[in-house]
Amino acid sequence: GAGVSQSPSNKVTEKGKDVELRCDPISGHTALYWYRQSLGQGLEFLIYFQGNSAPDKSGLPSDRFSAERTGGSVSTLTIQRTQQEDSAVYLCASSFGLQWGALLSGANVLTFGAGSRLTVL
Amino acid sequence: AQSVSQHNHHVILSEAASLELGCNYSYGGTVNLFWYVQYPGQHLQLLLKYFSGDPLVKGIKGFEAEFIKSKFSFNLRKPSVQWSDTAEYFCAVNAGYGGATNKLIFGTGTLLAVQP
Numbered sequence: 001g002a003g004v005s006q007s008p009s010n011k012v013t014e015k016g017k018d019v020e021l022r023c024d025p026i027s028g029h030t031a032l033y034w035y036r037q038s039l040g041q042g043l044e045f046l047i048y049f050q051g052n053s054a055p056d057k058s059g060l061p062s063d064r065f066s067a068e069r070t071g072g073s074v075s076t077l078t079i080q081r082t083q084q085e086d087s088a089v090y091l092c093a094s095s096f097g098l099q100w101g102a103l104l105s106g107a108n109v110l111t112f113g114a115g116s117r118l119t120v121l
Numbered sequence: 122a123q124s125v126s127q128h129n130h131h132v133i134l135s136e137a138a139s140l141e142l143g144c145n146y147s148y149g150g151t152v153n154l155f156w157y158v159q160y161p162g163q164h165l166q167l168l169l170k171y172f173s174g175d176p177l178v179k180g181i182k183g184f185e186a187e188f189i190k191s192k193f194s195f196n197l198r199k200p201s202v203q204w205s206d207t208a209e210y211f212c213a214v215n216a217g218y219g220g221a222t223n224k225l226i227f228g229t230g231t232l233l234a235v236q237p
Contacts, residue, residue, distance in 0.1 A: 033224060042127075042229035043165075043211060056224055091165070108153065108215060110225060112165040 002026075004113035006092050012119045013082055021077045021116045025094030032075050033095075033110060034067055038088040046090075049075060050097055082120045089115040123148040125212050127228035134202050135236050142197040142231050144186075144212035154195040155213040155225065156186055165211070171195065182206070204237045 005024040013019050025032050034046040045059040049069045060066070064082075069075040079086055093110040128143040146152065156168040169180025176188040186197045195212060209232050213225040 035227075040130075040229065043213075043227035045224050045226065048224045059224075093165075108225075109155075109167055109170060111167075112157075114164040 004092055004094050004111055006090075006113040006116050008116055009114065010117045010119075012121065014121050015084060016081055018078065018080045019082055019118060021079075021090050021092075021118070023075045023077070023092030023094075023113060025073065025075070025092070026111055029094035029096055029111075030072065031095045031097035031108070032069060033093045034075070034077050035091040035093065036088045037091055037115065043091065046077070079118075082118075084120045087118055087120045089117045091115045123152075123214055123226045125214050125226055125228035127210075127212055127231050129231045130229070131232050131234070133234045133236065136204055137201050138235075140197070140199040140202045140206075140233070142210055142212075142233070144195045144197065144228060145193050146195065146212075146214040146226075147193060148214060152214050154186075154188060156180065156184070156195075156197050157211045157213060157227075158208050159211070159230075160208045168197070168210070202233075202235050204235045206233060207235045208233060 004026055007022045011019055030051055032049040036044045036046055047054055047057040047060055047067050051072050052069050064080045067075060067077045077090060091112055093112045095108050095110045124147045126145045154171045157165045158168045159165045168184055169178050169186055171178045171188045179185050184199050186195055188195050209230045211230045212228040215225045
């Protein structure tokens with residue numbers, strides 16, 4: 001697609017429920033990233049995919065958080081047993097990845113989606 | 122580990138004032154440096170980037186940033202701000218080509234309010 005698409009744009013859920021957030025990256029982008037944006041906390045890295053594998057998942061805050069990517073395209077971030085502190089905007093970004101970025105522009109430029117705002121009551 | 126510090130959390134300026142937002146990073150190797158901007162109600166977008174060459178980089182809308190390696194800094198500047206520059210500004214860094222990680226590390230952001 002023309003941009004990074006995320007759904008839902010807004011999600012309100014009750015504490016303890018599971019939620020799934022979806023990201024559809026730009027066509028041709030092999031790298032995909034999830035970040036979390038909380039008030040006053042900036043952007044917190046969660047996980048990075050290159051193709052379908054996740055070489056860096058160091059930012060996932062707990063084992064309640066997981067993500068997968070299939071077909072080298074769409075990714076789903078799942079939060080199980082949501083807690084109030086999970087409330088945030090979850091941002092997805094995609095890029096050509098370091099190798100192609102270096103060839104094209106010398107830098108790995110991320111393009112962000114509009115985010116999914118999660119509110120846990 | 123890489124980290125990014127943005128010293129100014131909130132900045133309020135009048136139109137036509139000059140702007141400088143501080144950004145310092147910690148990483149000893151080759152780095153790529155970025156400034157992203159988030160206008161009210163919009164998603165993050167790239168303002169400018171540095172990966173090699175001239176340490177003074179020009180971005181969109183009259184913004185520029187200077188990479189000073191000895192100071193581990195990448196400060197953002199604009200000579201004369203406009204009301205439309207009201208936004209949140211994020212500095213980011215990642216290890217350069219061949220680095221162990223491909224992710225961007227972001228600062229906590231600076232909220233700029235420009236008064237007409």
